[in-house]
Amino acid sequence: MSDTSVYKCFRALHERDGIFVIPNPWDAGTARILASMGFEALATTSAGLAFSLGVNDGAVPREQTLANCRDIVEATDLPVSADLEKGFGDSPESAAETVRAAAMAGLAGCSIEDFTNRNDRPLYEFALAVDRIEAAVEAARSLPHDFILTARCENFLRGNPDLSDTIARLQAFEQAGADALYAPALPDLETIRTVCTSVGRPVNALMGTPGATYSISELAEAGVRRVSIGSAASRVALGALMKAAREIREAGTFDLMTEGATFAELSEIFTAFE
Numbered sequence: 331m332s333d334t335s336v337y338k339c340f341r342a343l344h345e346r347d348g349i350f351v352i353p354n355p356w357d358a359g360t361a362r363i364l365a366s367m368g369f370e371a372l373a374t375t376s377a378g379l380a381f382s383l384g385v386n387d388g389a390v391p392r393e394q395t396l397a398n399c400r401d402i403v404e405a406t407d408l409p410v411s412a413d414l415e416k417g418f419g420d421s422p423e424s425a426a427e428t429v430r431a432a433a434m435a436g437l438a439g440c441s442i443e444d445f446t447n448r449n450d451r452p453l454y455e456f457a458l459a460v461d462r463i464e465a466a467v468e469a470a471r472s473l474p475h476d477f478i479l480t481a482r483c484e485n486f487l488r489g490n491p492d493l494s495d496t497i498a499r500l501q502a503f504e505q506a507g508a509d510a511l512y513a514p515a516l517p518d519l520e521t522i523r524t525v526c527t528s529v530g531r532p533v534n535a536l537m538g539t540p541g542a543t544y545s546i547s548e549l550a551e552a553g554v555r556r557v558s559i560g561s562a563a564s565r566v567a568l569g570a571l572m573k574a575a576r577e578i579r580e581a582g583t584f585d586l587m588t589e590g591a592t593f594a595e596l597s598e599i600f601t602a603f604e
Contacts, residue, residue, distance in 0.1 A: 337476040340409035340438040349550040358405035365406040376413045378564030392418040409438035422465030429469040439478030452488040467507035481508035487515040526553030538562025
């Protein structure tokens with residue numbers, strides 16, 4: 331797929347009727363595995379990358395994050411959106427600069443969130459949060475190609491389950507020009523439905539968190555247009571490793587080591603990309 335086609339394809343996924351799933355690989359290998367399964371687009375995961383590097387989410391600098399993004403972009407011909415956290419800075423210009431850098435990495439889109447990465451004041455003040463999205467949108471619109479800017483409100487994920495403020499922020503982000511909207515960790519389908527009906531842009535829902543086990547059809551009925559899984563796949567993989575290692579240490583047996591993907595399965599997938 332040509333570069334131009336990638337950007338047009340990602341835009342078309344958001345504009346067509348129905349819902350689509352955008353799973354989250356954390357390296358080139360997992361990107362190719364997911365692409366081989368028929369998914370139409372991919373999204374990176376900041377936490378999945380961090381865990382693979384042995385650090386906490388939010389601890390990976392922009393340059394290293396974008397290098398990982400480039401690896402994932404180059405691994406397949408699918409459009410890729412990146413989880414770029416708060417844009418690696420507090421100012422609107424930091425968000426704009428990150429969007430421009432994301433485009434240079436070959437990404438078809440990215441998300442910018444309102445989480446400050448501070449426990450004492452987890453979300454940016456409303457006006458600054460909107461200014462940051464406005465700057466990110468302006469940077470996206472200045473690019474020579476299409477770019478999907480997703481604006482995230484982190485209230486529910488950061489222990490502040492304020493639905494009114496969440497909706498107000500998402501509506502302001504929409505007015506600022508965001509292409510897609512995202513409020514991770516909404517507690518139930520009714521809340522998801524309320525968010526979807528309160529805005530006019532496509533809404534992304536996060537699955538793979540505790541209690542978030544709704545089916546694709548249930549999410550579609552609630553009005554969701556895009557579904558991501560964040561760090562869930564990486565945690566599934568790491569959880570399997572921990573469980574198998576625990577068996578070796580505690581039971582002295584290796585039964586779980588036989589449950590992984592076979593060498594032949596992985597070789598077949600990766601050979602197709604040569």
